[in-house]
Amino acid sequence: MSDSPSHSVPSWVWLFTGVATGLFLAFLYYLAGIQTPAEGDKEQTSISQRHSVKQETPKTPSFDFYNVLPDVEVSTAKGKGQISSKTINDKTTFEVLLQTGAFTLPKDADKRRVELLLLGLNVNIQTIDIKGKTLHRVQVGPFDSNSGLKNAKNLLKQNGIEHIQRQSPKK
Numbered sequence: 001m002s003d004s005p006s007h008s009v010p011s012w013v014w015l016f017t018g019v020a021t022g023l024f025l026a027f028l029y030y031l032a033g034i035q036t037p038a039e040g041d042k043e044q045t046s047i048s049q050r051h052s053v054k055q056e057t058p059k060t061p062s063f064d065f066y067n068v069l070p071d072v073e074v075s076t077a078k079g080k081g082q083i084s085s086k087t088i089n090d091k092t093t094f095e096v097l098l099q100t101g102a103f104t105l106p107k108d109a110d111k112r113r114v115e116l117l118l119l120g121l122n123v124n125i126q127t128i129d130i131k132g133k134t135l136h137r138v139q140v141g142p143f144d145s146n147s148g149l150k151n152a153k154n155l156l157k158q159n160g161i162e163h164i165q166r167q168s169p170k171k
Helices: 011-033 039-053 065-071 106-118 146-158
Strands: 073-075 082-084 094-103 123-130 133-143 164-169
Touching (some): 094 106, 094 146, 106 123, 106 133, 133 146
Antiparallel strands (some): 073 082, 094 133, 094 164, 123 133
16 A cells, blocks of 8 residues: 555645735735825826926916905004905905815815814815815815804814914905
8 A cells, every 4th residue: 555645636736826826915915005096196197198298388376465465454453463354446355264284185184174073163175286286275264253263273272283374365
């Protein structure tokens, strides 16, 4: 009688199975590292493709603050430099917003938005393009009264959320 079993699998079959399994696991690892482009990235790619085909002159950004700033009054009577909203050409007034962050990824902006919504604040996200880079601003407001603004600032401070105060013309 022989010592080896009659139904043994050849060693080359085990070797082939090991190599195939290893390659399959390596492929899965590669797929896990690939990130699908977000919608902002798709727009960025299409814009860069358009610029590579045609050499267009870059558009200069248009800023309203050159026209807006001369008509803004800063009152220093109370010592805190509160900005009073004044009508410009009797048509435009200002709204006060608190910006709590500017994020490159929309999911980060949504995460901050949810945090602020849970605090009971009025939150919106403004998407802007600056020098070919998309930013998602998370803003609280607008505020109708100084007391509402103070309450929101205190709430943000209590929860350790940094913010800056912005004024922009009402739309």
